[in-house]
Amino acid sequence: MRLALDIITVVLISAGGFFFMAGTIGLLRFPDTLTRLHALTKVDNLGLGLIVFGLLAQVESRLDALKVIAIWLLVQMSGAIVSQLIAQATRRLGRQT
Amino acid sequence: MTLVFACEVVLAGLLVAIATWTIVARTAFAAIVVFMVYGLLLAIVWVALSAVDVALTEAAIGGGVTSIVLLGAASRLRGSKAAVPSVSFPFKITAGVLCAVVSAGLAAVVFSLPDVAPTLAPVAKENLAESGLGNPVAAVLFVFRAHDTLLEKVVLLLALVGVWSLASDSAWGGVPALRVYASPSRILVFLDQILPPIGIMIGIYMFWAGASQPGGAFQGGTILAAMWLLTMMARLQDVPSISARWLRLLLVVGPMAFLAVGLAGFFFADSFLAYPPSISKPLIIVVEATLTLSIGVTLALLVAGPPERLPQQ
Amino acid sequence: MTITNFLLAAAAFVLLMVAIGLARILYGPTDVDRILSVQLIGSGGVAVLLLLSVGLKLPPIMDVALMLGLLATFVSVAFLRDAADSSSVSTSTTEDR
């Protein structure tokens, strides 16, 4: 059981780390703000999400598990909305110049 | 252990690089964004130094509200086309050498610190039970060095009085000119409707948890301030006039409660700011609750700045 | 390699990726690009702190992650307010609503 949980953790967190790396490569290589924002949302959603699910198999108590999920939901929601706001600001900036 | 150290080396390198960037960035806006990242990174550094209470304060105040205050100033100054004198290269070199000497001196101090570090941790731990609290840092803040904390609240209020006194005569008692969104988009309004209730809950949790684990009035109060500012920026709520009675009351209720409990110490315990042992925990909780409110309001008003126009204009 | 070591290694890796990403976005060229860094340090910092919290078995670190996520959102909203204005000519007169 322990071993199974550990394997799940390793697989999910490695996948999360992979998306962090992919996001960083995207940030380095993409040409403009909107495409870089696209790369960043992958980090937000998949990177953090997979890491959170991987950690759920390791937390000590049920309360901690709830807290991890709450933090994830908060970051997920505000991240999604702020990404939209950033995209809106980029468009507004593009129109003005 | 070495893995933790690897983490810390990355962190330290990043921190110094970001700090350098803050200093050398060309535009003020860029420097402030970098400074914000710097504040949030410092929070992770404090975690690495096992100072979780400080990490929370640094993330909230160092990374959060300080950069918002600076940002407000930067956006107001952006319009002005005043000439900035350039600094000569030899002067920069001289200053650089001087600062390197200062850094080297401090590094030498760090290098030659005594092997057995002086510490008050055992004393704090021993007397922790008496305070009724579980968090040693909160015990230091509210019991062992309570006068520091009381005066710090007074400093916050004095700073606010100083900021307000910079208003022009015609605007005195008016409304602070916090910069708000001219036309908040619907998605922003949605965020500002959904986030503050969650944020207020987290703020109360921070203050409540502060008694037994890292957290406390400051961290909770800052979150409340951030949530209030958020709703004002999206124009879901008006910026209040500084002469509003409820506002003034909220500003002083925390320090007053603290002071009252401190004075009561003369009669019910043996000295100023001493708590009767049997009810010390409930007393501290009451003081912290009112302080959380007062700190939240004070911080938000410090960010909003001096009043600039009269109400109903 | 124990699971604790794995979590700490993952934290170091994510931190490194965040560092590289930050370097790219803070470089600009526009102010909106720089605001992406707030998002990145928000989600990356939360990931690092959660990994450390579970890896070192110190649940209070989760509260720092919560604080970081919340404050990053607040700061991005405030920054976007001014970045969207940055290309307009005079900003000093727009403060009265």
Next chain:
Amino acid sequence: MNSAALFGYCGAVLVGLGLYGLITRPEVLRKILAFNVLGSGVFLLFGVFARRGAAAGLGADPVPQALVITGIVVAFSATALVVALLVRLNKETGQVIITSDDPEESGKQGVLP
């Protein structure tokens, strides 16, 4: 080198950096930023002393930690006050730097109040 020493050196470098910015940047806003960097370097040194004082099952000495928390708040108060002063200065004179009261001096810098 252990982690406390690492961040100690880090703090020393930050103090130097902040001082450099404080001296060489003419704009007041950048001086304030630099001063905050300097301050955080000093706080970090305090944090190192706290970390080294770990004892009695505590990860760090709570007394320096409490001092740093107070310090962060006071630094914020000072920043807010000086930012308000700067905005007022800019409103009155249009300046973003502090010029000398001596008319000859400010004439040299090419700006008159």
